[in-house]
Amino acid sequence: MRRIVLVSILAAALVVPVFATGQTEAADDSIHVALSAPITGDWSEYGVNFQRSVEMAIEAINADGGVLGGRTFRLSVGDTKGNPQESATLAQKWTSDDSIVAQIGAFSSSSSMAAQPIYDAAGMVQLSPTASHADYAKGSPWSFGIVGTQAGEGPFNAAFAYDDLDLRKIAVLHLNNDWGIDTAKYFSEAFESEGGEIVGTEFYFDGESDFTAVLTKLKDSDADGLFIASFYNDGAGINIQRDRLDWDVTVLGPTSLYSPQLISLGGDSVEGLYTATGFFAEDPDPRLRAYVEGFTEKYGDPPNFHAALAYDAMFLLADAIERAGSTDREAIRDALAETSDFPGLAGSITFTERGDANKGYSKLTIADGRFIPYE
Amino acid sequence: MNTLRDLIRSRPIVTAAVVTVFLAALPFLLGNNYYVRVATIVGIYVILVSSLNIIIGFTGMFSLGHAAFYGIGAYTSAMLTTMAGWNFWLALPVAGIVAGIFGTLIGLATLRLRAVFLAFTTLGFGEITRIVILNWRSFTRGPMGIAGVPIPTLFGWTFDRYGYYYLVVVLAALTVGIIYRVYHSRVGRALVAIREDETAARSMGVNVFGYKVLAFTFACVFAGIAGSFFAHFQRFVSADSFANLESFAIITMVALGGTGSIFGPILGALILVILPEVFRFLAQYRGVIYGLVLILVIVLKPGGLAGVKGIFEKPKTPKRRKRR
Numbered sequence: 099m100r101r102i103v104l105v106s107i108l109a110a111a112l113v114v115p116v117f118a119t120g121q122t123e124a125a126d127d128s129i130h131v132a133l134s135a136p137i138t139g140d141w142s143e144y145g146v147n148f149q150r151s152v153e154m155a156i157e158a159i160n161a162d163g164g165v166l167g168g169r170t171f172r173l174s175v176g177d178t179k180g181n182p183q184e185s186a187t188l189a190q191k192w193t194s195d196d197s198i199v200a201q202i203g204a205f206s207s208s209s210s211m212a213a214q215p216i217y218d219a220a221g222m223v224q225l226s227p228t229a230s231h232a233d234y235a236k237g238s239p240w241s242f243g244i245v246g247t248q249a250g251e252g253p254f255n256a257a258f259a260y261d262d263l264d265l266r267k268i269a270v271l272h273l274n275n276d277w278g279i280d281t282a283k284y285f286s287e288a289f290e291s292e293g294g295e296i297v298g299t300e301f302y303f304d305g306e307s308d309f310t311a312v313l314t315k316l317k318d319s320d321a322d323g324l325f326i327a328s329f330y331n332d333g334a335g336i337n338i339q340r341d342r343l344d345w346d347v348t349v350l351g352p353t354s355l356y357s358p359q360l361i362s363l364g365g366d367s368v369e370g371l372y373t374a375t376g377f378f379a380e381d382p383d384p385r386l387r388a389y390v391e392g393f394t395e396k397y398g399d400p401p402n403f404h405a406a407l408a409y410d411a412m413f414l415l416a417d418a419i420e421r422a423g424s425t426d427r428e429a430i431r432d433a434l435a436e437t438s439d440f441p442g443l444a445g446s447i448t449f450t451e452r453g454d455a456n457k458g459y460s461k462l463t464i465a466d467g468r469f470i471p472y473e
Numbered sequence: 474m475n476t477l478r479d480l481i482r483s484r485p486i487v488t489a490a491v492v493t494v495f496l497a498a499l500p501f502l503l504g505n506n507y508y509v510r511v512a513t514i515v516g517i518y519v520i521l522v523s524s525l526n527i528i529i530g531f532t533g534m535f536s537l538g539h540a541a542f543y544g545i546g547a548y549t550s551a552m553l554t555t556m557a558g559w560n561f562w563l564a565l566p567v568a569g570i571v572a573g574i575f576g577t578l579i580g581l582a583t584l585r586l587r588a589v590f591l592a593f594t595t596l597g598f599g600e601i602t603r604i605v606i607l608n609w610r611s612f613t614r615g616p617m618g619i620a621g622v623p624i625p626t627l628f629g630w631t632f633d634r635y636g637y638y639y640l641v642v643v644l645a646a647l648t649v650g651i652i653y654r655v656y657h658s659r660v661g662r663a664l665v666a667i668r669e670d671e672t673a674a675r676s677m678g679v680n681v682f683g684y685k686v687l688a689f690t691f692a693c694v695f696a697g698i699a700g701s702f703f704a705h706f707q708r709f710v711s712a713d714s715f716a717n718l719e720s721f722a723i724i725t726m727v728a729l730g731g732t733g734s735i736f737g738p739i740l741g742a743l744i745l746v747i748l749p750e751v752f753r754f755l756a757q758y759r760g761v762i763y764g765l766v767l768i769l770v771i772v773l774k775p776g777g778l779a780g781v782k783g784i785f786e787k788p789k790t791p792k793r794r795k796r797r
Contacts, residue, residue, distance in 0.1 A: 137757045138757050138760055142757075146757075176753060177753070177757065177759070180713065181713065181714065182707065182709065182711060182713050182714050183514070183703075183707060183714055186510075186707055187507075187510055187511065187514065187750070190506055190507045190510040191507040191753075193506070193507075194505050194506045194507040194508075195507075206713070208616075208618050208709070208711035208713050209713075211618065211620055211709045211711075212707050212708075212709045212711070212714075214620075214709070215707075215708045215709070220506075231617065232617075233617065233620055237620060237621075
């Protein structure tokens with residue numbers, strides 16, 4: 099008896115969905131796109147925000163009359179669990195479905211790269227909002243990333259320091275991992291080619307909390323600026339300890355410092371710090387306000403940088419389809435590759451030959467305990 | 474069910490022929506690349522689950538780190554082919570051997586102790602493996618992973634989706650076949666004797682420690698081979714694929730299918746790979762179905778679907794111990 103119950107339940111579990119999935123096929127001329135994101139698992143917060151943002155973007159595009167003379171979008175969402183293998187399986191699922199024209203995702207670089215050979219072989223656009231691995235976009239002509247790389251951000255920060263802040267001698271302090279090494283390297287190279295001088299470079303390890311030794315060393319270097327390649331938590335600690343050492347110097351850092359946490363942890367010590375961001379949630383731009391307020395109203399929390407990138411990815415894809423004039427997978431790729439100065443909410447997007455984005459950033463400073471745009 | 478089993482027993486050649494024809498025709502019946510990929514992944518898990526079954530089901534040991542050996546195999550093969558320019562067919566057995574060497578070392582260090590220590594050690598080893606892969610940047614490329622693992626070729630023919638499917642079917646069939654032969658050999662009987670009663674086995678002259686290390690190593694070799702195939706199938710390896718969660722997924726498949734049988738692991742892999750794919754349309758709720766199916770099996774058939782002795786079963790009673 100038990101065995102019969104069990105077998106019938108298992109059989110039902112395997113068969114029922116076959117009928118259930120049959121209904122989702124729409125017979126209209128809507129354009130079918132796919133999203134791969136970690137809806138469950140360790141990165142579910144990001145994945146769920148991806149889904150929310152892309153759904154909001156589709157709603158907005160469809161309400162606005164769609165593309166190609168009134169064709170609307172519909173979305174299929176797949177859960178990668180943050181597991182590269184699941185992401186590759188999804189890629190196979192999406193590329194096997196002839197109605198799907200392009201895919202947005204995945205979240206992590208490794209999930210995107212595991213799926214890459216499949217999109218490449220099938221010839222379908224893989225547009226990742228967040229994958230930033232140096233080998234990702236250049237791995238296939240079908241792969242695109244819009245988050246921007248340190249190779250693009252370094253020169254921007256260097257120009258900010260040299261031209262706007264009039265700094266000539268900079269000391270660099272960086273986190274010693276692949277990200278921190280790259281960030282410091284690209285900034286330093288660009289700053290030196292602007293004509294500035296790097297007077298000292300020091301590093302610290304992830305998890306270290308005492309920066310006084312390296313700060314003392316850098317203080318003696320006669321620098322007029324300090325560049326910190328850190329995330330907001332270390333950034334706050336470095337500034338508190340710099341303050342205690344009475345080192346009065348202009349501090350600037352990359353977009354990773356942009357978080358309200360920097361101010362709540364760093365307090366007075368981060369006043370006057372300069373940084374940049376691709377996505378400034380308090381920007382008065384009406385399109386950005388509509389997105390931030392719509393998102394906050396619907397889901398309770400304001401969107402972050404990653405969510406905004408997913409929103410941009412969907413708009414960018416719609417724009418590419420409109421420019422391609424068709425929903426042919428290859429035509430979409432070609433149009434996407436030609437993207438230049440696309441006005442994304444999280445920074446403008448211009449694709450390099452490799453398929454990663456040169457981004458535009460907004461300059462910020464901290465005054466009275468708040469981030470404000472640098473004028 | 475029993476009649477089916479009798480039929481299979483009485484007509485082994487016919488059964489083998491039917492299964493072979495079915496497996497050979499399957500990609501054409503499925504027709505869709507996505508289904509063929511899912512079938513291929515089932516094949517990878519059949520190897521992993523069957524090999525873990527040697528440890529858990531046959532010998533009664535408990536390993537929580539099978540994914541580590543899977544990962545070692547994958548990385549060995551990926552590194553040998555991308556960095557040293559080896560051929561896939563050479564890297565495949567070497568990946569198995571390297572995973573086996575690590576298995577032997579872990580086994581030698583812990584198998585003299587009580588079973589629970591092996592569980593802890595393997596759990597730790599799984600985490601250590603992942604962390605070493607992530608941090609040894611000059612050797613494993615760390616968080617970057619290894620991309621561009623070459624596609625296997627055979628006599629000038631480059632593998633496509635179907636090629637991978639047939640290769641994994643052959644590998645899985647070999648694995649299951651070898652495990653079947655070992656199970657029914659003197660070694661297999663020694664392992665079962667250890668599972669049922671270590672003291673009794675020892676008093677009968679079975680070298681308990683030696684056989685345990687042998688069984689553990691044997692299982693790790695197959696995990697390494699599965700890893701090598703996976704690396705060339707996915708063509709990108711990173712530490713994310715071999716986290717402890719992966720070990721737990723494999724154990725779950727052993728438990729669901731039923732420990733200690735040959736067919737159970739195949740059933741477990743089949744159901745637990747296909748089920749989450751079928752329920753994709755439920756998005757974040759598909760995990761619930763996965764859990765429900767597990768609970769149902771535990772409640773209704775604690776020995777697993779085809780198990781001789783389940784992990785969820787109460788301590789064995791003499792009546793249940795032997796079927797025949």
